[in-house]
Amino acid sequence: xxxxxxxxxxxxxxxxxxxxxxxxxxxxxxxxxxxxxxxxxxxxxxxxxxxxxxxxxxxxxxxxxxxxxxxxxxxxxxxxxxxxxxxxxxxxxxxxxxxxxxxxxxxxxxxxxxxxxxxxxxxxxxxxxxxxxxxxxxxxxxxxxxxxxxxxxxxxxxxxxxxxxxxxxxxxxxxxxxxxxxxxxxxxxxxxxxxxxxxxxxxxxxxxxxxxxxxxxxxxxxxxxxxxxxxxxxxxxxxxxxxxxxxxxxxxxxxxxxxxxxxxxxxxxxxxxxxx
Numbered sequence: 001x002x003x004x005x006x007x008x009x010x011x012x013x014x015x016x017x018x019x020x021x022x023x024x025x026x027x028x029x030x031x032x033x034x035x036x037x038x039x040x041x042x043x044x045x046x047x048x049x050x051x052x053x054x055x056x057x058x059x060x061x062x063x064x065x066x067x068x069x070x071x072x073x074x075x076x077x078x079x080x081x082x083x084x085x086x087x088x089x090x091x092x093x094x095x096x097x098x099x100x101x102x103x104x105x106x107x108x109x110x111x112x113x114x115x116x117x118x119x120x121x122x123x124x125x126x127x128x129x130x131x132x133x134x135x136x137x138x139x140x141x142x143x144x145x146x147x148x149x150x151x152x153x154x155x156x157x158x159x160x161x162x163x164x165x166x167x168x169x170x171x172x173x174x175x176x177x178x179x180x181x182x183x184x185x186x187x188x189x190x191x192x193x194x195x196x197x198x199x200x201x202x203x204x205x206x207x208x209x210x211x212x213x214x215x216x217x218x219x220x221x222x223x224x225x226x227x228x229x230x231x232x233x234x235x236x237x238x239x240x241x242x243x244x245x246x247x248x249x250x251x252x253x254x255x256x257x258x259x260x261x262x263x264x265x266x267x268x269x270x271x272x273x274x275x276x
Contacts, residue, residue, distance in 0.1 A: 002042070004110075006031070006103055007058040009048035012065045014090050020063070021047045022261060023096050026157035027103055034180055038164040039141075041107045059106065061099055063088035067242060072235025073102045074112055082110050087245040093158065093257070094248030097151050098241045100159035101142040105231070108162075112229030114139040115199070118168040121188050126215045128190055135198040137168065137188075138230050146240060147193025148250040150183040156261030158253055190216065193249075197221075197234050212240070 008024040010017070024047035031043045046058070054060050061084045067073075073084045084102035088095035108114070120133035141162040150161040161181045169176070169187045178184040183191060190196050195210040206221040225233040235241070248254055 004041070004043035004107060005055075005058045006043060006045045006106070007048040007054065007060045008045060008063070008099065009051050009054070009060055010063045010088070011051040012063055012088060014065075015063060015088060016090070017049070019093075022155070023099065023157050026096075026154040026159060027100055029154050030100060030159050031103065031107060035104060035107065035162070038166075038177070038180070039108050043107050045103060059083055059110075061086060061103055061106075063095060063099070065089070067239075072232065072237075072239050073098070073241045074106065074229070074231045074235045076112070076229060076232065080111070082106050082112070087242050089246070092246075092248055093254050094148065095245040096257075097148050097158045097160050097248070098245035100151075101146060101241050101244070104141045104160060104162045105143075108141040109139050109231065112231030115230075116168045118188065119170060120198075120200075121196075121209060123209065123216050123218055128188075128209060128211070128216050130188070134201060136201065138197045138199075138234060140197065140231065140234070143240075144190045144194045144196050145179050145181075145183055146195075146244065147191060148244060148248050148253065149193060150179070150181060150191060151250065151253060152181055153253065153257050153260060156257045156259075156264060158250075158257045195238065195240070197230075199224075208234075208238075 010020050024045050028045040035041050059082050064085050075083050086095055086099045086102055115136045116139050117136050120131035120135045121128055122131040142160045145161040151158045161179050161183055163179050164177050166176050167178050172186045190211045192211050195208050197208045200207050206224055208219040209216050210219050
């Protein structure tokens with residue numbers, strides 16, 4: 001199994017290069033330590049110093065100033081190879097969890113069309129419950145738990161939670177991990193701030209259950225785009241990772257992350273003196 005290389009690169013020129021390098025290092029830990037525990041993925045994340053030089057075979061994740069309306073994070077180049085764009089600004093660090101989100105989803109489903117069949121879900125009252133039908137779910141590793149409330153830190157860098165393959169299990173079973181952090185506690189659960197996309201086989205159309213407000217709601221998307229992958233189409237409709245990048249909500253977690261990085265930097269400086 002070949003190793004996928006992902007490259008994190010700042011195209012804005014406004015971000016602290018040391019921070020971008022630290023984020024790349026943390027994301028590398030996430031994709032080599034955490035993700036393979038549940039998904040059959042072999043990958044690394046590296047820091048790219050120049051947006052003008054992308055090594056052959058590297059899938060770039062570009063940190064950009066903005067994205068046009070209707071454009072999400074996932075893209076494919078003219079050779080149908082995946083890459084991502086993430087809005088990033090020195091004004092906040094929401095982009096770190098957005099970059100994690102995009103990288104995890106790109107590795108779990110590189111070409112944006114992976115689906116998993118499982119029990120249908122529906123909204124009853126204000127709750128999401130299992131139905132009697134069967135849906136084809138688009139495998140998006142972070143969408144059901146994408147709110148930064150459910151993120152975690154690696155060396156002071158805030159990264160995204162992600163679902164495990166057990167998320168699509170037919171039944172809830174004891175001691176089963178449905179997301180890496182354990183925030184998701186049952187199959188097909190959608191946490192506040194998240195959503196899920198699926199094809200309704202009875203209607204032969206795409207729908208979503210979106211939990212971005214106080215109560216979940218069903219959204220009809222209709223027929224899938226004929227000229228885009230499913231994920232590129234869905235990302236353009238939702239653009240939620242853009243919102244996470246621009247307006248992070250979990251201020252306490254991001255504050256802890258900054259303090260943790262500052263402490264580690266101080267320790268690194270002290271350790272360097274040992275070798276002078």
